[in-house]
Amino acid sequence: MSIVTRFAPSPTGYLHLGHAFSAVTAWRRAREAGGRFLLRLEDIDPSRCRPEYATAILEDLTWLGLDWDGPVRVQSEHLGDYRAVLETLRARGLVYPCFCTRADIALSVAAPHAPDGSLVYPGLCRGLSADERAARAASGAPYALRLHMGRAVTEALSFKEEGEGIVPCDPLAFGDVVLARKDAPASYHLCVTHDDALQGVTLVTRGADLKTATHVHRVLQHLTGWPAPAYAHHRLLTDPSGRRLAKRDRAATLRDLQASGVTASEILARF
Ligand code: GLU
Numbered sequence: 001m002s003i004v005t006r007f008a009p010s011p012t013g014y015l016h017l018g019h020a021f022s023a024v025t026a027w028r029r030a031r032e033a034g035g036r037f038l039l040r041l042e043d044i045d046p047s048r049c050r051p052e053y054a055t056a057i058l059e060d061l062t063w064l065g066l067d068w069d070g071p072v073r074v075q076s077e078h079l080g081d082y083r084a085v086l087e088t089l090r091a092r093g094l095v096y097p098c099f100c101t102r103a104d105i106a107l108s109v110a111a112p113h114a115p116d117g118s119l120v121y122p123g124l125c126r127g128l129s130a131d132e133r134a135a136r137a138a139s140g141a142p143y144a145l146r147l148h149m150g151r152a153v154t155e156a157l158s159f160k161e162e163g164e165g166i167v168p169c170d171p172l173a174f175g176d177v178v179l180a181r182k183d184a185p186a187s188y189h190l191c192v193t194h195d196d197a198l199q200g201v202t203l204v205t206r207g208a209d210l211k212t213a214t215h216v217h218r219v220l221q222h223l224t225g226w227p228a229p230a231y232a233h234h235r236l237l238t239d240p241s242g243r244r245l246a247k248r249d250r251a252a253t254l255r256d257l258q259a260s261g262v263t264a265s266e267i268l269a270r271f
Helices: 017-032 051-064 075-091 102-107 130-138 188-198 213-224 254-259 264-270
Strands: 004-007 036-041 095-098 144-147 158-161 165-168 178-180 203-207 230-234
Touching (some): 017 264, 036 075, 075 144, 075 178, 075 188
Antiparallel strands (some): 144 178, 158 165
């Protein structure tokens, strides 16, 4: 089987060295094996994504010397695909509307933290009757859609992590995750697993910060019958003080580096 990798950034800022490392990792894995390297823009969150960042991502990757196969998949152009999956899950009783605010959830004494650091939803809306749900929705109350994790997980799941082997999943530790937000039509978890399957990705390379999310992704793959790719979560680049490079900390962007005279080959040589 030929290898297919991808780089799937969210256009919420300019790419920094951490992104470059991630992109180059995926690109090299594909190119070294004579496989395909895909580029996908995960721009489903309208409050954070900007078209100018999307344009900049393509420019910066090209400057780095990376090339990708086929057209760029832009998630915001495919909202119908994600809606259709949500509808199917809803019809199977695996998804329910949640009217809670962040404050409702934070106030709940029973909300522990999930392995990814988020609060585990205490299930406040899980038991609403069909009438209550309909009445609240009819009143115009905004709602998210959550996965009923207890129903979704019917067997032991695991994933294949390169260099580590088979990793058992513990999706129940994440609780009823959000699959569609009040203000965004579909969640990262849903879109990323849908697209990895649709695009035939065989090896997901991404930062180690997303490794825990794989436990949730395996549940979605199990429910939908999508194939499970192999995973290779890579180390995260840090600044000299050991802090992870992040957009919010204004890590030097590829544009800054380029402007200061750093060349693409110097960057590639660092990885
Ligand atoms: N869009 C995600 C991000 O920029 C990455 C998704 C993934 O590689 O699974 O953090």
